[in-house]
Amino acid sequence: MSLIEEQFTVSLSVNGTTRPVTVPARRLLSDAIRHDLELTGTHVGCEHGVCGACTVLLDGAPVRSCLMFAVQAEGHAITTVEGLADANGRLHPVQEAFRDCHGLQCGFCTPGFLTTIAAALEEYEPGADVSDEEAREIVGGNLCRCTGYQNIVKAVGRAQEIRTERAGRADGDAATSAGR
Amino acid sequence: MTTKLFGEPIVRREDARLIVGRGRYLDDIGHFALGVAFVRSPHANARIIDIDVSGAVDIDGVHAIYTYEDLDGPMAQPLPVLIPHPDLTAPRTGYALANGSVSHVGEPIVMVVADDRYLAEDAAERIAVEYEFRTPVVGVEAAERAEHAVHEDIPDNVAARLVQEFGNVGAALRDAPHTVSFTQTIERSASMPLEGKGVHARWDAVDESLRVYSSTQTSTSVRAAIAIKLDLSVDRVEVIAPDVGGGFGVKIVHPWPEELLVPWAAIRLGREVKWAEDRREHFISSAHERGQLQRITAGYDDEGRLLALDAHILHDHGAYTPYGIVVPIITSTQLLGPYRLANYRCQVDSMYTNTVIVTPYRGAGRPQGCFAMERTMDRIADELGLDRAKVREINLIRADEFPWDHHLMFQDGRPLIYDSGDYPSMLTKLRELVGWEDFEARRAAAAARGRWLGIGMALYVEGTGVGPYEGGHVQVLPSGKVLVSTGLTSQGQGHETAFAQVVAQELGVPIEDIEVHTGDTRRFAYAVGTFASRAAVMSGNAVALAAQAVRAKALRIAAEVLEVDVADLDIVDGVVGVRGDPGAVLPLASIAVLSNPLRYAFDEASKAATQFARFASDEQPPVADDDEPGLEGRDYYSPVRSTFASGAHAVIVEVDPGTCAVTIEKYAVVHDCGRLINPRIVEGQIHGGVAQGVGGALYEVMAYDDMGQLQNASFMDFLMPYVSEVPQRIDIGHQETPSPLNPLGIKGAGEAGVIPGSAAIAAALEDALGIRITQMPLGPSQLFDLIRAAGDGHADHTFNHARRSQEESA
Ligand code: FES
Ligand code: FES
DSSP, rough: OOOOOOOEEEEEETEEEEEEEEEEETHHHHHHHIIIIIOTOOOOSSSSSOOOOEEETTTTTEEEEEGSBBGGGTTTTEOOOGSSSSSTTTHHEEEEEEHHHHHHOOOOOOOHHHHHHHHHHHOTTTTOOOHHHHHHHHHHTTSSSSTHHHHHHHHHHHHHHHHHHHHHHHHHHHHHHHHH | OOOOOOOOOOOOOOHHHHHTEEEEEGGSSSSSEEEEEEEESSSSSEEEEEEEOOOHHHHHHHHEEEOGOOOOOGGGOOOOOOSTTOOOSOOOOOOOSOOSOSSSTTOOOEEEEEEEHHHHHHHHHHEEEEEOOOOOOOOOHHHHHTOOOSSSOOOOOOEEEEEEEOHHHHHHHHHHSSOOOOOOOOBBOOOOSSSSSSEEEEEETTEEEEEEEESEEEEEEEEHHHHHTTTOOGGEEEEOOOBBBTTHHHHGGGHHHHHHHHHHHHHHHOOOOEEEEOHHHHHHHHHHHHEEEEEEEEETTTTTTTEEEEEEEEEEEETOOOOTTHHHHHHHHHTTTOOOOSSEEEEEEEEEOOOOOOOOOOHHHHHHHHHHHHHHHHHHHHHHHHHHHHEEEEEEBBGOSSSSSEEEOOOSSSSSOOOOHHHHHHHHHHHHTTTTTTHHHHHHHHTTOOOOOOEEEEEEEEESSSSSOOOEEEEOOOOOOOOEEEESSSEEEEHHHHHHHHHIIIIOGGGGGGEEEBBBTTTTTOOSOOOOOOOHHHHHHHHHHHHHHHHHHHHHHHHHHOOOOOOOOEETTTTEEEEEEEEEEEHHHHHHHHOBBOOOOOOOHHHHHBBTTTOOOSHHHHOOTTTOEEEEEEEEEESSOOOOEEEEEEEEEETTTTOOOEEEEEEEEEEOSSSSSSSHHHHHHHHHHHHHIIIIIIIIIOOOOOOOBBOOSSSTTOOOOOGGGGOOOOOOEOOOOOSSSSSOBHHHTGGGGGTTHHHHHHHHHHHHHOOOEEEEOOOOOHHHHHHHHOOGGGOOOOEEEEEEEHHHHH
């Protein structure tokens, strides 16, 4: 007896690289990312859309990859935690902030927080203030069982500071090269 | 100079890989492994009449379907009773796959192995099991009534009657000027790590060896269990705990059925096999904790001195007792808290119910013990109209009274003797930190806004660092890299950082040169596990001792080479130097080369150790009788008994009279875990513990219905705190009373944050509402019901009134 379902080949564009995967219609995007593309930074904590550990960015907006099918992701640009650092391997501000602020313990929830926060900070200009209340709002839909969120909230503020510092430095560099 | 590292809040070393998605958790391993799904019991209490797998066996891609009938040898025997105890008179454990009956929803009955998990689940759905339904026993009161039995041959549903006793409680209660009696309950909750359990196994048929990855808190013991149950020689089995996404106790239980079945299937099929638990499975087939009903009578004098305490506790341990009666033992011993008491009796009846097993969850029986004692203190204060802090104070063990012997036996089978502490100063710090003295003004201000404010506190003592032992291995490689291994496992506690700090300090090497490995039986085969706030105490001291051995050897070799006295040498930044002679230096890397006499050279560095180049004397063998090659050391730390950390929490809650929503206005923690290896990590542990304490006090329940069905087995319905539920700030005060029991003077910190949460929050709610709180957790709807039942007069309720009038007259 065969239960084998119809397979679909879709192109998944993840972290700037497009790769084909052949999957049945019901294959979760989280499973395709983790097991077909072997990008295991994205984690699965509930598979019912509540914990946020599986959050990836779909065209820059956070989505729960356990609530999407892989076939639905074709034509979209996906960013996972592995794609947050820049091309030179420099950590994203939020990654740096999580390390600086002890924003993680077991690290299982962390990729979901990092992607969520990274997307949210895009709404803020460098230099803008992110209040603690706004920080709590940003991470309000993700579960962490280890940290009690105290340092995660701090890390959001710290990430924004780092963005500001980097923007300042970039401006400085730009000013220097312009002056040359 | 090597910077001082012990005690420094350095950033964690493990984070580098975890923040970029390069952690390696269980389900990240083995993308091509066969997947597993289980048919689990939908009934809480049933006999299995028939299992029909015909709808599933012939499905393409299904590799095997196993039931109990397929299990052989030790696999067909019941799972082990891990911690036997003389009072555990009627232990019972399940089987890897149900043998004719099931005792809780979620018990595994059939194992399906298929190409992947999707297909395995499809096949599992096509398996039909016929049951003969029996009336389930749900809740300890039903268990006590014993109208039905969980296990037919244990008609009273009692697995153990544990009595802890000293003095003469009966006489002391008769003679006491006052007594108070009350009954209270505390609900079930669970560890609920974000990563569920999981097992991956690979059998090497050529080598005849088995490698198992398990998301466990004890890889060495899982290894021993697998070897015995699968009838393998233990040297053929290696078990590795990879990165583990939280444990909090549930992953110390072992062997889980899946930890045996997955490797067993991998051997039979000659294929890699993996099972990663899904969330529903975790709810209904892992473990819960907390559930107790407590009947308490206390005798006290006019000043509030506790003279006698009699507690009768019904403890709900679920369907089986694989972890023995550790939770009841901890509740009944740690109930005593920081207080002196002459007459004590605690009887814990450990009861079977048709629910998921109960095994330690962070705190492991202490939150319940703390709840019993601290609520007793509140009652005494209320009855006498005294300040609750004062009543506690008068009962505290004083700083000059250590060691304090309670004359009971603790969970490690050792006497319950507190080694050190300073409870009065802890209480003073707490009062300052929370603003205990100024609270009435705050309450009045809130009342003016139409809000009810209340304050509560709870103190605890926590036995940490239980034996029997842990070991450490430290090795300096010829490259200069320092490898540190310990057998216990990590689930986010920052061991790679903390142990590196200890070794860097003891050995005198830069922390960057150190690489720490935990939970890998290939690297260190002797260990107990990570639980009971023991890792820092046990492995911290073990790696310190091992590092000292390496240091001694390095200095001995350096003294020979540099022709100086050992006493003149020091190690700084990984280089041995002679005091007062900046030119005479020898890096540890070179000593590592020299420590291993060679015949063959492979590079420039190794030439120094070859037989024609060595410095050694002609009269000595290259490796002396009492020596061995290599610059490495191994040592073990085994304490005589546990070391006792302590702490005190105070909380201010605000209740919205309209919605009964509870907001935590202030949360203050004073914490004493002896010397701190890394304050940043310790504070993180406290934050996480407090959040779990809040969850246990206000949100988390295991909503079983009368049929033993868990109604809220998902994150949608089991309310684990999000950021919106935890205090916006946690004020922490550290107090450091070193332990005299171990060389580093440290005590455990992992569980502390969670222990007093329910007690302190219950006290604060009671204070806010003027209504007795006798059950935890309490959500808005229960609070609403309580307030309505109390009627309008609740704010003037006698005990609250008594306390206020006392304050007014003072
Ligand atoms: S795994 Fe997707 S939200 Fe939990
Ligand atoms: S760090 Fe463990 S769940 Fe968040």
